Amino acid sequence: MTHPVVVLDFETTGLSPDRGDRATEIAAVVLDSGRIVDRYQSLMNAGLRIPWFIERLTGISDAMVRGAPPATQVMREFATFLRDFPVVAHNVSFDRKFLVAEMGRIGVEVRQEFLCSMRVARRIFPEAENHKLETLQDYARLPGTGRHHRALADAELAAHLWQRMTDELRRRYALRSVPLALMRDVQNLPCRGLDDAIERLRRRHGA
DNA sequence: TGCCAGGCCCTCTTTAGGGCCTT
Numbered sequence: 437m438t439h440p441v442v443v444l445d446f447e448t449t450g451l452s453p454d455r456g457d458r459a460t461e462i463a464a465v466v467l468d469s470g471r472i473v474d475r476y477q478s479l480m481n482a483g484l485r486i487p488w489f490i491e492r493l494t495g496i497s498d499a500m501v502r503g504a505p506p507a508t509q510v511m512r513e514f515a516t517f518l519r520d521f522p523v524v525a526h527n528v529s530f531d532r533k534f535l536v537a538e539m540g541r542i543g544v545e546v547r548q549e550f551l552c553s554m555r556v557a558r559r560i561f562p563e564a565e566n567h568k569l570e571t572l573q574d575y576a577r578l579p580g581t582g583r584h585h586r587a588l589a590d591a592e593l594a595a596h597l598w599q600r601m602t603d604e605l606r607r608r609y610a611l612r613s614v615p616l617a618l619m620r621d622v623q624n625l626p627c628r629g630l631d632d633a634i635e636r637l638r639r640r641h642g643a
Numbered sequence: 644t645g646c647c648a649g650g651c652c653c654t655c656t657t658t659a660g661g662g663c664c665t666t
Binding site: 445446447448449450451452453454455457460487489490493494525526527528529530531533534552554555558566567568569585626627 | 647648650651653665666
């Protein structure tokens, strides 16, 4: 029995849908049994101008978004892709609020569980210089996936990171398996004293 | 007019403040 997760990444016009920001690109991969088995990617046109520094950051221009399908169409397609899979993202609170906002515009309620690769990374790799996705790529020697701050490259990179952290837990603590429920518990542990806490989780999950 | 995210995490904490992350 496998427990696939969808690893998600949005590019947007800013940080806050509550302040009027919208998504400009969405991408996600299905990670199942350690492998990326499906992908979704689309630019989307929400009718907003893209701030200059966002264009410089992402490489996504007004012209690119103008030529993209409407946000409503993209989100309907994505809802079909997403189904009820648990969602993983790097700093998931950001992607969750945009997912809820964009799905809300097409009348779809988001019900799935969310897990955060950044929170897990802070516990498993506390000695990393910082916990930006780009830094962790070098730190954990993850494969290149393309231009940073494009949605599919970052979604694939976060998927590689999630899998690497799963493998690291299995190796470091000699676990037979690393169920998703254990990853959920790991992200909620205190950042310090991981070894003792993992021993308790191992017993709880029979891992 | 002038303001402008927000949740997590640490610490010189909990009657708070500031850095980290995402775009």
